[in-house]
Amino acid sequence: MVQQSIGERVLRKEDLRFITGKGSYTDDINLPGQAYACFVRSPVAHAIIKGMDISTATAADGVIAVLTGEQVAEDGLGSLPCGWMVHSKDGSEMKQPFHPVMAADKINYVGEPVAIVVAETFLAAKNASELVEIDYEEIDAVVDISSAQSAADIYPEVPGNTVYNWELGEKADTEKAIREAAHVTRISLTNNRLIPNAIEPRAAIADYNTGTQDLTLYTTSQNPGLARLILTAFVQIAPEHKLRIIAPDVGGGFGSKIFVYSEETALAWASKKLGIPIKWTAERSESFVADAHGRDHVTEVELAMDEEGHFLGLHVKTIANMGAYLSTFSAAVPTYLYGTLLAGQYKTPNIYVEVDAVVTNTAPVDAYRGAGRPEAAYLLERIVEVAAREMNLDPVEIRRRNFIAPSDFPYQTPVALEYDSGDYEASLNKALEMADYDGFSERKKEAASRGKKRGIGFSCYIEACGLAPSQLAGSLGAGVGLWESGEVRVNATGTVTVLTGSQSTGQGHETTFAQLVASKFGISIDDVEVIHGDTGKLDFGMGTYGSRSLVVGGSALSKAADKVIAKGKKIAAHMLDSDVEDIDFEDGEFRVRKSNQSKTFQEIAFAAYVPHDYPLEELEPGLSEKAFYDPANFTYPAGTHICEVEIDPDTGVVDIIKFTAVDDFGIIINPMIVEGQVHGGIAQGIGQALLEQCIYDETGQLLTGSYMDYCMPRADDLPSFEVGMTCTPCTHNPIGAKGCGEAGAIGSPPAVINAITDALGIMEMDMPATSERVWRAMQQAGGA
Amino acid sequence: MSITVSLIVNGKAVTQTCLENTTLVELIREKLQLTGTHVGCDTSQCGACTVHMNGRAVKACTVLAVQAEGAEVVTIEGIGVADNLHPMQSAFKECHGLQCGFCTPGMIMAAIDLVNQKAELDDQSIRKGLEGNICRCTGYHNIVEAVGRAAARMRE
Ligand code: FES
Ligand code: FES
Numbered sequence: 001m002v003q004q005s006i007g008e009r010v011l012r013k014e015d016l017r018f019i020t021g022k023g024s025y026t027d028d029i030n031l032p033g034q035a036y037a038c039f040v041r042s043p044v045a046h047a048i049i050k051g052m053d054i055s056t057a058t059a060a061d062g063v064i065a066v067l068t069g070e071q072v073a074e075d076g077l078g079s080l081p082c083g084w085m086v087h088s089k090d091g092s093e094m095k096q097p098f099h100p101v102m103a104a105d106k107i108n109y110v111g112e113p114v115a116i117v118v119a120e121t122f123l124a125a126k127n128a129s130e131l132v133e134i135d136y137e138e139i140d141a142v143v144d145i146s147s148a149q150s151a152a153d154i155y156p157e158v159p160g161n162t163v164y165n166w167e168l169g170e171k172a173d174t175e176k177a178i179r180e181a182a183h184v185t186r187i188s189l190t191n192n193r194l195i196p197n198a199i200e201p202r203a204a205i206a207d208y209n210t211g212t213q214d215l216t217l218y219t220t221s222q223n224p225g226l227a228r229l230i231l232t233a234f235v236q237i238a239p240e241h242k243l244r245i246i247a248p249d250v251g252g253g254f255g256s257k258i259f260v261y262s263e264e265t266a267l268a269w270a271s272k273k274l275g276i277p278i279k280w281t282a283e284r285s286e287s288f289v290a291d292a293h294g295r296d297h298v299t300e301v302e303l304a305m306d307e308e309g310h311f312l313g314l315h316v317k318t319i320a321n322m323g324a325y326l327s328t329f330s331a332a333v334p335t336y337l338y339g340t341l342l343a344g345q346y347k348t349p350n351i352y353v354e355v356d357a358v359v360t361n362t363a364p365v366d367a368y369r370g371a372g373r374p375e376a377a378y379l380l381e382r383i384v385e386v387a388a389r390e391m392n393l394d395p396v397e398i399r400r401r402n403f404i405a406p407s408d409f410p411y412q413t414p415v416a417l418e419y420d421s422g423d424y425e426a427s428l429n430k431a432l433e434m435a436d437y438d439g440f441s442e443r444k445k446e447a448a449s450r451g452k453k454r455g456i457g458f459s460c461y462i463e464a465c466g467l468a469p470s471q472l473a474g475s476l477g478a479g480v481g482l483w484e485s486g487e488v489r490v491n492a493t494g495t496v497t498v499l500t501g502s503q504s505t506g507q508g509h510e511t512t513f514a515q516l517v518a519s520k521f522g523i524s525i526d527d528v529e530v531i532h533g534d535t536g537k538l539d540f541g542m543g544t545y546g547s548r549s550l551v552v553g554g555s556a557l558s559k560a561a562d563k564v565i566a567k568g569k570k571i572a573a574h575m576l577d578s579d580v581e582d583i584d585f586e587d588g589e590f591r592v593r594k595s596n597q598s599k600t601f602q603e604i605a606f607a608a609y610v611p612h613d614y615p616l617e618e619l620e621p622g623l624s625e626k627a628f629y630d631p632a633n634f635t636y637p638a639g640t641h642i643c644e645v646e647i648d649p650d651t652g653v654v655d656i657i658k659f660t661a662v663d664d665f666g667i668i669i670n671p672m673i674v675e676g677q678v679h680g681g682i683a684q685g686i687g688q689a690l691l692e693q694c695i696y697d698e699t700g701q702l703l704t705g706s707y708m709d710y711c712m713p714r715a716d717d718l719p720s721f722e723v724g725m726t727c728t729p730c731t732h733n734p735i736g737a738k739g740c741g742e743a744g745a746i747g748s749p750p751a752v753i754n755a756i757t758d759a760l761g762i763m764e765m766d767m768p769a770t771s772e773r774v775w776r777a778m779q780q781a782g783g784a
Numbered sequence: 785m786s787i788t789v790s791l792i793v794n795g796k797a798v799t800q801t802c803l804e805n806t807t808l809v810e811l812i813r814e815k816l817q818l819t820g821t822h823v824g825c826d827t828s829q830c831g832a833c834t835v836h837m838n839g840r841a842v843k844a845c846t847v848l849a850v851q852a853e854g855a856e857v858v859t860i861e862g863i864g865v866a867d868n869l870h871p872m873q874s875a876f877k878e879c880h881g882l883q884c885g886f887c888t889p890g891m892i893m894a895a896i897d898l899v900n901q902k903a904e905l906d907d908q909s910i911r912k913g914l915e916g917n918i919c920r921c922t923g924y925h926n927i928v929e930a931v932g933r934a935a936a937r938m939r940e
Contacts, residue, residue, distance in 0.1 A: 011877055011878065011880075012877070012880065014885070015876070015877040015882060015885070016866060016877070017885075018882055018885030018888050018889075019860075019869070019873040019874075019876050019877055019882065019885075019888060019889075019892065020820070020860065020861065020864065020865060020866060020869070020873065021818065021819070021820015021821070021859065021860035021861040021889050022820065022861075023820070023885050023886075024819075025819075025822070025886065027819075027822075027823070028813075028819035123803070197920055198884070198886075198920055199822075199824045199830060199832060199884070199886045199887045199918060199919065199920050199921075200822070200824065200884065200886040201823075201824065249884075249885065250884065251822075251884045251885065251886030251887075252883070252884040252886060252920050252921050254920070281823075283826045284824065284825040284826045284827065284830075285826055285827075505884055506882075506883035506884025506885065506886075506921050507883065508883070672880050673880065675880075676880045676883060676921075676922060676926060679922060679923035679924075679925040679926065680883060680920075680921045680922050680923045681923075682923055683922075683923030683924065684920070684923075706825075706826075706827045706829070707825050707827050707829035707830060707918070708827050708829065712918050712920070713923075714914075714915045714917075714918060714924075715910070715911040715912075715914040715915055715917070715919075715924040715927065715928065716908075716911040716912050716914075716915045718911075718923060718924055718925075720907065720925050720928065721923065721925050744923075
């Protein structure tokens with residue numbers, strides 16, 4: 001029997017269908033009689049719609065209907081909501097512009113949908129979409145983040161284009177610490193705007209059945225349950241019990257498939273209006289303009305230290321770009337997922353952060369892998385490195401001096417979080433050894449002899465994962481709870497069907513969750529099937545983001561499995577004529593303690609469904625249990641990333657020679673999958689640090705709107721990675737896991753930039769550190 | 785205008801009527817319903833649509849169906865099945881060379897061609913050889929390992 005338990009490198013159950021072309025992604029699904037949709041999108045960033053003529057388009061060959069933003073408004077569809085209410089310093093609520101499903105009278109970014117053309121073929125829809133005539137009266141676009149607050153207001157309801165002015169921490173104490181410190185390091189930095197670019201473009205099929213009045217939406221979602229709640233409770237597209245959302249195989253998400261977007265919503269509405277199934281698949285050019293983007297901060301940081309480099313105070317001032325509308329999670333990203341992480345791994349006693357969130361005429365910005373935490377880690381690990389250089393301290397030493405020690409846990413930070421466990425020295429030491437830090441100066445000399453500049457950079461990051469304790473989240477403005485649901489159905493023959501509200505977009509839930517449940521029951525993972533992604537089959541669930549699947553969703557399954565075992569013990573006690581207290585469950589057997597009497601897991605399952613010898617007066621038949629798990633705290637994965645680069649002074653090309661990551665994710669179920677998550681995260685982090693940049697021109701046109709212009713990391717841009725683990729279990733969930741999905745993207749960017757600036761002997765370098773930027777920096781420093 | 789195209793797909797002769805601007809990937813996905821071949825971009829950059837045409841890897845989004853007239857086309861569905869996988873398929877699974885799986889069919893088809901074309905492959909040449917295929921999930925580390933492993937087996 002393949003009984004593969006926790007900690008084993010089990011090959012993935014889902015792979016067979018993907019490697020043989022048998023996956024089922026949304027665009028692979030076709031419904032009988034389906035029509036095709038193409039969106040008409042604004043070519044300008046900021047304009048009043050003076051008029052629209054759809055008559056030619058409507059009359060075009062194969063066109064079924066052209067539906068406009070005006071009709072959306074007439075039908076009274078609600079605003080696409082932001083699910084998180086953030087309050088400004090003065091206690092006032094954030095200013096939220098109305099986010100129409102399709103624009104009716106005003107355009108606020110390039111690519112904003114204004115109409116949907118439904119036709120018999122996609123080609124007919126696309127051709128007709130070009131026949132919709134729209135008269136735009138253009139207005140100056142607000143694009144630049146730093147000057148957005150002094151520009152003309154985009155919305156009357158958002159004065160100064162400022163959504164909120166948020167703060168966290170003790171302002172006076174922090175300012176005093178900075179005033180009185182022996183040394184203060186100051187830097188300004190930009191966290192470059194990114195486009196998530198899951199390789200599967202977003203797609204959906206909306207299918208309204210006029211007979212049953214059920215609406216089914218197949219869609220590329222990270223959280224079908226949450227999408228259903230938003231579409232019913234807020235947008236009011238259909239009653240919750242009449243709306244079924246199915247997320248089949250999803251080809252990557254990285255945050256961008258969390259949100260409830262215009263397109264899927266418009267499609268559902270149109271299907272209901274026309275009474276036919278309608279399919280839409282984004283072309284990549286649409287994804288560039290219409291998926292929520294990530295990051296986009298400008299920040300000033302000050303770090304106060306005593307003579308020995310002990311941190312005394314950290315002051316952070318950030319402007320965060322929200323884009324044209326507040327997308328589903330957006331308000332939480334530069335606040336509760338950002339400001340709260342600014343203690344990092346350090347015992348900084350005074351921290352104060354203020355964040356101005358601004359609207360601009362660009363696509364909405366929301367969570368992208370890491371969401372707020374990469375921005376926090378970037379500024380902190382950059383300023384710590386610069387501080388070390390200014391103080392003439394080894395970058396490793398300055399970190400050691402300030403680490404929270406293992407004996408300090410649980411550790412209350414000055415920015416609201418309580419870390420439960422960690423051992424930062426352990427990760428650092430292991431990473432130093434793997435990266436051979438001791439040998440670095442020799443390697444630097446050797447590189448110099450070849451005319452190359454070699455540098456090494458560190459990043460000791462922390463993140464808060466496993467979103468989130470519902471009551472805490474609620475008190476911070478979350479519009480929803482952040483628990484997860486799980487169901488463990490033992491079938492009569494002893495195989496198990498597991499249902500989870502978590503949703504895989506490639507993380508391997510079908511394997512990890514099977515491994516978790518199989519090891520609980522002592523059965524083979526081949527006997528466990530994991531079902532996810534269909535609100536018609538599952539309890540309400542919250543989905544996958546914030547590295548929460550195993551931590552929250554897995555914990556729900558762990559609890560449900562415990563309930564199965566508890567019931568199984570009662571059945572076994574009856575069958576074995578013993579007391580429940582005397583039954584142990586181990587290795588798949590219910591055994592009467594100190595006896596040789598036992599029943600297998602399969603025998604108990606069978607008895608539960610064929611209850612001939614069964615305590616029917618006390619117990620219901622069947623063996624299926626559910627659990628909802630609401631975490632007691634966030635989890636705090638942390639680790640050290642070390643990057644070693646070599647730079648060609650003639651070209652400015654940065655070559656990553658070695659990238660080492662040592663992470664503490666607590667208890668690990670499947671190390672192979674975890675390492676894969678780390679690899680992917682690092683690749684995205686290196687992409688941000690070296691290659692990727694979303695650029696709008698001053699009129700709000702997206703200049704990086706294709707793979708020809710937006711530089712995605714390719715195989716030959718990246719090195720292989722050295723990945724190691726340390727382990728301090730999470731203290732408050734039943735698995736001890738901390739979550740691993742985002743760490744790579746959080747830890748890596750500062751390590752890369754620290755390595756480059758170390759190589760060049762400079763303090764500042766903006767991301768992405770393209771060869772041009774690096775070359776220019778060398779010219780400026782006179783170092784070429 | 786409609787045209788008729790005859791070609792061999794995964795060993796079977798097929799004749800299809802389609803528009804003259806229909807691409808090979810549209811023919812494969814929509815007409816033949818072989819949905820293992822994917823579309824990830826509209827600028828011929830991502831490689832998700834990679835298939836073999838007359839033995840060489842091509843981006844099927846960039847080939848018109850009519851250009852495939854008389855050609856022998858092999859898609860991911862044609863290289864191996866569950867109980868008889870192609871060594872490249874098995875290696876991707878064994879090395880965890882896929883996560884969401886969306887880039888995977890194209891990546892596998894491109895990698896098979898790479899191994900067939902190059903007598904010697906080290907990590908660097910595998911990386912160079914796959915630069916026309918974008919993966920957003922894996923960071924390529926395990927893909928490179930998988931291709932190396934499969935190359936050794938394919939040459940046995
Ligand atoms: S779909 Fe063919 S290269 Fe992207
Ligand atoms: S596995 Fe998801 S894009 Fe490659």
